Amino acid sequence: MSEFVINTKNLTRDYGENRALDNVNLEIEKGRVVALLGPNGAGKTTFLRLLMGLIEPTEGESFILRSPSRNMAESVVSKIGYMGDTDEPPRWSTIRDLMKLQAAVSGDFDRDFFMRSVEKRELSVKRSYGSLSKGQKKWIRAGLVLAGKPAVLLLDEPAEGLDPSARQDLYDELRDYVTDKEATAIVATHIISDIERIADDAAVIDHGRLITYAELEDLREQVREIQMSEMEKVIDFPNEIEILGGKSSGGTKLLWVRCREQERQKLEKLLGQKATIRTVSLETFYLALTEHNSNKRDAELKEIKK
Amino acid sequence: MYLHLDYQSGEAIYRQIVEQIKYKIASGELKPTEQLPSIRELAKMLKINPRTVVKAYEELQSGGLVVRRQGQGVFIRDGQAAVPVQTRNKLLQEMARRMLAEASRLGASEEQVKDVFDNVMKQMRSGK
Numbered sequence: 096m097s098e099f100v101i102n103t104k105n106l107t108r109d110y111g112e113n114r115a116l117d118n119v120n121l122e123i124e125k126g127r128v129v130a131l132l133g134p135n136g137a138g139k140t141t142f143l144r145l146l147m148g149l150i151e152p153t154e155g156e157s158f159i160l161r162s163p164s165r166n167m168a169e170s171v172v173s174k175i176g177y178m179g180d181t182d183e184p185p186r187w188s189t190i191r192d193l194m195k196l197q198a199a200v201s202g203d204f205d206r207d208f209f210m211r212s213v214e215k216r217e218l219s220v221k222r223s224y225g226s227l228s229k230g231q232k233k234w235i236r237a238g239l240v241l242a243g244k245p246a247v248l249l250l251d252e253p254a255e256g257l258d259p260s261a262r263q264d265l266y267d268e269l270r271d272y273v274t275d276k277e278a279t280a281i282v283a284t285h286i287i288s289d290i291e292r293i294a295d296d297a298a299v300i301d302h303g304r305l306i307t308y309a310e311l312e313d314l315r316e317q318v319r320e321i322q323m324s325e326m327e328k329v330i331d332f333p334n335e336i337e338i339l340g341g342k343s344s345g346g347t348k349l350l351w352v353r354c355r356e357q358e359r360q361k362l363e364k365l366l367g368q369k370a371t372i373r374t375v376s377l378e379t380f381y382l383a384l385t386e387h388n389s390n391k392r393d394a395e396l397k398e399i400k401k
Numbered sequence: 402m403y404l405h406l407d408y409q410s411g412e413a414i415y416r417q418i419v420e421q422i423k424y425k426i427a428s429g430e431l432k433p434t435e436q437l438p439s440i441r442e443l444a445k446m447l448k449i450n451p452r453t454v455v456k457a458y459e460e461l462q463s464g465g466l467v468v469r470r471q472g473q474g475v476f477i478r479d480g481q482a483a484v485p486v487q488t489r490n491k492l493l494q495e496m497a498r499r500m501l502a503e504a505s506r507l508g509a510s511e512e513q514v515k516d517v518f519d520n521v522m523k524q525m526r527s528g529k
Contacts (some may be wrong), residue, residue: 126450179494230524270448274441296528315413374411 100125100247100279101146108141113204117303118155123296128273130311131283131288133300134385139283142179142300143249144279147177159247175203176245178236180283182254186225193224194242202245209242215264227394229256237265237309241272248273248280254289266293275311277397291377301385311377318380319359321350323370323381331360340383349374402431402438406447414449418457419464426466426477427492437467439476 101123108116116138123129131139144150146157148164157164164172183195190213194320198204211219216234219229227235230320237253238314254262271291273280281298283295284290291297291311299307318339325346341350363372374381404421406414425431437443440458444451458475461467471476504514 126452128450265446271445274444274451288408292406292450295452312415312456315411318411332457376409376411379411 098125099123099158101157101159102279103146103155103157106142106145106152107155108138108145108150108317109153112399114303116145116152116300119303119305121298121305121308123279125279126273126277127279127295128270128293129279129281129296129298131281131298131300132286132287132290132381133283133285135285137300137385138303140251141303141357143177143251143281143283144179145248147175148284149179164380165173168174173200174246174251176240176243176248176250178240178248178250178253183232184224184236184354186192186223189220190222190224191220193235193239196323197239197243201245203244205242205244208240212238213376216291230258230261233257234261234265237269241268245246246276246278248278248282250280251283252285253282254284254286259289262289266290269293273283284364285379287378297377297383299381306384312382314353316378317353317355318375319352319354319372319374321348321352321366321370321372321381322360323350323366335360336362340386351380366391404443404447404458415453415457415460418443418447419460420455421466422457422461423466423488424492427488431477433477433479435477437477439474504517 099122101121103119103121106116106121107114131140141150141256145152146159146164148167151165160171160235161176162168178373184196188196194204194206194209198206210220213235216231218231218235218300224232224235233253233256237250240248240250250269252271254265257265266289269280269282272278276341282290282294294311296310297307297314298305325343332352336352336354339351339353341348343349344349352362359372366372402420402422402425406417410417422431422437422494431437437458438446440451440454447454458467458469460468462475466478467475470479501511502515509517
């Protein structure tokens with residue numbers, strides 16, 4: 096049926112009155128590292144927990160390796176490496192205990208890999224989990240997940256609390272793993288700068304809704320920042336050009352747009368000397384998307400386009 | 402082969418790879434017939450998806466800068482002026498700009514730079 100490793104259809108989840116996830120449709124191919132981005136409380140954790148079948152959807156459904164999250168086949172469960180944001184092992188268990196436990200669960204456990212990763216942070220396997228710092232805990236849990244050789248990785252804020260070099264190490268390990276094993280990973284985070292280096296796709300969630308799902312390379316090719324003077328008359332943007340956001344300050348207008356190269360060339364001609372068009376980092380793009388919530392954004396955009 | 406990827410620039414990664422390899426060919430750091438790293442090697446080196454490397458290599462291939470030999474790998478194309486005129490001009494301009502900036506830091510005038518340049522060219526020609 097589906098060639099996708101992960102797919103969701105109209106996936107929706109309410110908590111009482113509050114819609115935490117709103118009609119999310121997502122299809123992820125094998126071999127991809129997907130950065131699941133969004134502000135805190137956007138619905139990232141809910142999304143991963145739904146995929147894992149830890150909570151039930153209010154509407155819609157999701158599949159991992161064609162198996163439904165609601166009733167996942169044992170054979171599929173054992174192929175998933177899940178690292179939740181809050182689900183912690185007991186404080187008193189030692190790193191060695193955790194390793195033995197994981198080895199028993201995952202059948203094919205790479206002990207050498209795990210020991211190397213423990214040594215990399217100069218930790219001893221005799222240490223109890225509770226005695227570790229927040230970052231060390233994340234490191235150990237990520238190491239356990241990777242050593243279990245999963246085909247699918249679902250990681251919720253795996254690098255939180257790690258120092259910059261450890262964050263880089265962790266994401267490098269993840270990238271190498273995915274490339275070597277042709278695995279598939281979703282990494283939820285609200286910090287873009289670390290993940291954008293190794294990720295292939297970005298899925299941006301805001302207020303429970305999936306507002307962008309695209310290849311990072313495509314975004315790099317297509318998203319541009321237009322800077323022009325407040326004094327400039329408004330031009331009519333061709334319809335093919337998607338306006339993502341904008342702001343206005345100090346006599347300068349900034350506008351973020353997404354379009355294909357052909358349309359960009361048209362735009363360049365249209366704007367001529369009146370404006371500067373430049374590439375933007377993913378961070379800028381993300382902020383343009385999420386800084387304003389949708390209603391406010393539309394109102395502001397009208398203002399800016401005037 | 403060392404490549405540096407700049408994620409802040411917002412420039413597509415495959416384009417950065419293409420540009421840097423072009424530069425290395427133009428500057429002579431990569432020599433004709435030299436083999437490029439395999440797709441996998443480069444992907445792992447740069448921590449990127451192998452498909453991005455494939456895209457970069459395909460672009461270089463369609464530009465005639467590299468050739469792909471079945472089962473052997475990707476090589477810098479032999480013979481002919483592999484460096485497109487545009488790239489070469491761009492590189493020369495960059496070199497000139499750097500040299501002039503350096504010269505002005507030394508307090509040399511444009512005229513002095515031109516004179517020195519002419520003299521060095523003469524010396525090199527007669528030396529040959």
